[in-house]
Structures are given as structure tokens and as C-alpha cells.
Amino acid sequence: MSDYRGLHRGPADHRLIKPVLDQTFGWSARDYARISFWTQVASACSLLASGWLVDRLGSRRVLGVALAGWSLMTVLHAVVTTVREFILVRATLGALEGAGMPSLMKLIATGVPRAERARVIGMVNAVPNVAAVITPVLVGLLLPWVGWKAWWWGWA
Numbered sequence: 001m002s003d004y005r006g007l008h009r010g011p012a013d014h015r016l017i018k019p020v021l022d023q024t025f026g027w028s029a030r031d032y033a034r035i036s037f038w039t040q041v042a043s044a045c046s047l048l049a050s051g052w053l054v055d056r057l058g059s060r061r062v063l064g065v066a067l068a069g070w071s072l073m074t075v076l077h078a079v080v081t082t083v084r085e086f087i088l089v090r091a092t093l094g095a096l097e098g099a100g101m102p103s104l105m106k107l108i109a110t111g112v113p114r115a116e117r118a119r120v121i122g123m124v125n126a127v128p129n130v131a132a133v134i135t136p137v138l139v140g141l142l143l144p145w146v147g148w149k150a151w152w153w154g155w156a
Contacts, residue, residue, distance in 0.1 A: 017139060018032065020143065020148045021086075021148060025083055031083045034083070034087060035087050038087050038091040038094070039087075039093065039094040041091070042091040042092070042093075042095040043094035045098075046094065046096070046097060046098025046099065047098040049098065050062070050099045050102045051102040053099065054102045054106050059103040059107045059110070063103035065099070066097075066099035070093060070096045073093045073096065074093070076089050077149075104124055105121075108120050108121060
């Protein structure tokens with residue numbers, strides 16, 4: 001797995017609630033493409049730099065800052081009012097995503113006994129895949145009742 005999908009996209013992935021957001025924001029195909037593009041650019045750049053940051057600042061510190069920032073950005077989805085603000089929030093999530101896998105791998109390498117590392121790494125890699133299976137079901141069941149803003153608040 002090249003990145004930690006659970007940190008960036010998570011269960012509140014905007015692609016799954018896109019029809020509701022299209023109606024709310026009046027997105028065009030170009031707006032959606034810009035959101036996706038800048039999210040991916042920020043994620044790619046972050047992945048390139050995050051290993052260096054983890055080695056310099058420590059995995060716990062980097063992961064803690066990334067998770068706190070991720071939570072804040074997730075909540076901010078519920079208060080954005082323009083596509084530009086949505087792009088900023090999503091790009092920031094993309095930038096924070098890169099810290100996930102290097103931090104987790106270093107924590108596992110330094111904190112988990114050698115005999116248990118493969119199992120732990122398997123579980124870390126399974127989480128985003130399980131989430132990808134469960135999320136569409138949750139969105140279909142819960143989004144009509146809670147609305148898109150509450151959806152973002154619930155996953156922070």
C-alpha cells in the first residue's frame with residue numbers, strides 16, 4: 001500500500017456523497033476535477049517529505065500532529081461554503097495523509113516485537129480496505145438521515 005488511505009479519505013470520502021455536495025455547492029465537472037487534483041498533488045508531495053520529517057521529529061510527534069490536523073480538517077468540511085474552501089480543506093487533508101504510513105511503519109519497527117510485526121502491518125493495511133467495503137453501505141443508510149454536514153462532524 002503506497003499510502004494510508006484511512007488517514008486521508010476515511011469514511012467521509014467526498015466522492016461517495018458527491019451528488020449531495022453537487023446540489024449544495026453547484027459543482028461542475030471542472031470543480032470536482034480541481035478538488036481531486038489538488039488533493040492528490042498535496043498527498044504526493046507530503047508522501048515525499050514525510051519520511052524525512054518522521055526521522056527528524058519522531059513518529060509519535062508527526063503522527064499526532066497529522067491526526068489532530070486531520071480531525072480539524074474533517075470538521076471544517078461541515079462549515080465550508082465555496083469550492084475554493086473545499087479545495088483548501090481537501091488539499092490540507094492530502095498533505096496530512098503522507099505522515100500516516102511512514103509514522104506507522106516506524107512505530108511498528110521500533111515498538112512491536114519482531115515476531116509480531118507482519119501481523120500488525122497486515123492489520124494496518126487491512127483497515128482501509130475494510131473501510132472501503134463498509135463505507136458505501138454506511139453512506140447509503142445514514143446520509144439521508146444525518147445530512148452531509150453531520151456526516152463530516154461524525155468522522156472527526
